[in-house]
Amino acid sequence: MPEYTATIRFYSLEAYQQHDPGLEQLLKKAFSQKGATVCTPWMSTRSLPPMHNIRISAMDSVPIEELGQVKVPEGVALPIRIGILLYPGFQALDAFGPLDALNVLSWTHPVTLSILAASLDPVSTKSPRHAHAAGQSIVPTHTFASAPPLDVLLVPGGLGSRGSGSEVAAAIQLIRDVYPSLKHLITVCTGSSLAARAGVLDGKRATTNKMAWSEITALGPRVDWVAKARWVRDGNVWTSSRVSAGIDVAFAWIEDVFGEEVAQRIAVGME
Amino acid sequence: MPEYTATIRFYSLEAYQQHDPGLEQLLKKAFSQKGATVCTPWMSTRSLPPMHNIRISAMDSVPIEELGQVKVPEGVALPIRIGILLYPGFQALDAFGPLDALNVLSWTHPVTLSILAASLDPVSTKSPRHAHAAGQSIVPTHTFASAPPLDVLLVPGGLGSRGSGSEVAAAIQLIRDVYPSLKHLITVCTGSSLAARAGVLDGKRATTNKMAWSEITALGPRVDWVAKARWVRDGNVWTSSRVSAGIDVAFAWIEDVFGEEVAQRIAVGME
Structure with a gap:
């Protein structure tokens, strides 16, 4: 089962400070709905604005395009x-x-x-x-x-x-x-x-x-x-x-x- | 009419010293037979063994493969x-x-x-x-x-x-x-x-x-x-x-x- 790291990048410190506190759960749920398993829900880097990494794993049968269709809030990038x-x-x-x-x-x-x-x-x-x-x-x-x-x-x-x-x-x-x-x-x-x-x-x-x-x-x-x-x-x-x-x-x-x-x-x- | 430089490289000083003195004429003739015009028949570099360059020009209609089929003597490279x-x-x-x-x-x-x-x-x-x-x-x-x-x-x-x-x-x-x-x-x-x-x-x-x-x-x-x-x-x-x-x-x-x-x-x- 291939394992990936999806990187969530905030465009600015403001975007990070204002970010939906439910973002973690939102993404976890969205990835699960696409057929992927969230292994490590959230890892943050020390960069500013912080970068969050979600480790996910997905069966070979899950099209990678599906994972790319996960919606993210304004000011947040999941560029894939x-x-x-x-x-x-x-x-x-x-x-x-x-x-x-x-x-x-x-x-x-x-x-x-x-x-x-x-x-x-x-x-x-x-x-x-x-x-x-x-x-x-x-x-x-x-x-x-x-x-x-x-x-x-x-x-x-x-x-x-x-x-x-x-x-x-x-x-x-x-x-x-x-x-x-x-x-x-x-x-x-x-x-x-x-x-x-x-x-x-x-x-x-x-x-x-x-x-x-x-x-x-x-x-x-x-x-x-x-x-x-x-x-x-x-x-x-x-x-x-x-x-x-x-x-x-x-x-x-x-x-x-x-x-x-x-x-x-x-x-x-x-x- | 595209113009090219064909580079003749000798593998060794020996190959150069033994090279056919008629090589220049031989190549000039061979390129002409393939449909190319020899502009500058022979230019040598100071490297050892020397490198000779022949400037040729050819109509667009002359297939470049034809020029590559020019035969060169042993010890001489025309690698194209x-x-x-x-x-x-x-x-x-x-x-x-x-x-x-x-x-x-x-x-x-x-x-x-x-x-x-x-x-x-x-x-x-x-x-x-x-x-x-x-x-x-x-x-x-x-x-x-x-x-x-x-x-x-x-x-x-x-x-x-x-x-x-x-x-x-x-x-x-x-x-x-x-x-x-x-x-x-x-x-x-x-x-x-x-x-x-x-x-x-x-x-x-x-x-x-x-x-x-x-x-x-x-x-x-x-x-x-x-x-x-x-x-x-x-x-x-x-x-x-x-x-x-x-x-x-x-x-x-x-x-x-x-x-x-x-x-x-x-x-x-x-x-």
Whole structure:
């Protein structure tokens, strides 16, 4: 019977102080109703606002999506429904650096990962600017139109993000559509250009690939671009600079949401 | 018209000193016969043994595979046919760290990348040890049975490599079969366990994931295991330690074969 730790993160000290004293019982009951057994109902960390961990175990037959549908009060996060947006010509490591960390996270925490694309056809990393470029093709799990509800959206960069084709336009539209319901948006490298074009970075601090700086920043004239940063967080938006910085921002995000211990454990495993 | 640099690498100073003085003309002619134009016939580096670069350009219609079929004399490498071996439960970053570097390499150098698996069904990174694990599925380009001739084979690690199922057995057999014709074998993390089980590491220095050290090294009792190393090269075999060390070994290999300048340029782009 697989055992998981569901992490409850309070957005602020205020949210924690105001939190429903019945939250523990509420979650225990909700997980039980989904078919999971609560092993350790409540463990708190010393971070501020505190983070609560509930250890649960579930039969293999309990779909992990069910656990993700447990409702939590306002100001409390139980972020487990993660999606990654793919488009032709995304950069392999932009996506698979964070995905590797999230895959390992899923061994101990009830997270789901959806792979979203314009259609269900495999999406290639092949550079659209180089006719003979090598590439790998990844199979989506959902189309943009059939995307499940998401807590987190991850947007990789790549030469394909610079185009103006229908798949890029659809990707930008998806970001615009789902952003209001997201708890976190994470972009890697030139992935921030798609978020900028969707308008969701307006008024926010953000960063991007330094090698494409003027091209990308011009796409977001109302964004407060930060030139010198490996990654930047502004509220619920996390943007990173070049390709491998996507691994750093993924760890920073995991640490923020699931705690330092979980982030450390995964980082040591990936070393 | 895309322009490439084909790098000719001599295995040893002896191979260079004995090399056919007609090699330059031979390659120029061979590339032309494949439909490519030789722009700069010969540029040598100061490394020892020297590396020669031929700048060629080819119409988009010239298949890159054709350029790879140019015959080179004994002791001379023109390594462009790269394959990666996938099996269910390979670790995402083990594969996509090196693949990202190779994708970028393919923008300027005529390399081909084949994705080999037991069948043409997409291969998932999903951990076989965790029922609810997240994973991504990659589309193979060839089966083990239909693998094209290869200069280089890349073997990622992952929890799936520890199994004894038919796909793992087939992967081990593939390594055993193709190793004699390879110019280089590169393994990442526990990928070395598959090479060890294929017997191709016998008598060689190699390394692997430190977290699975006793389990993996027991699979290769005749291997000279090196405990403290991010990566180890012994002749044409390159093995690396944990997941992200696969990126390091890929750069070390690119630097050795294509020169420091090319490796640096790709590393800066991926930063």
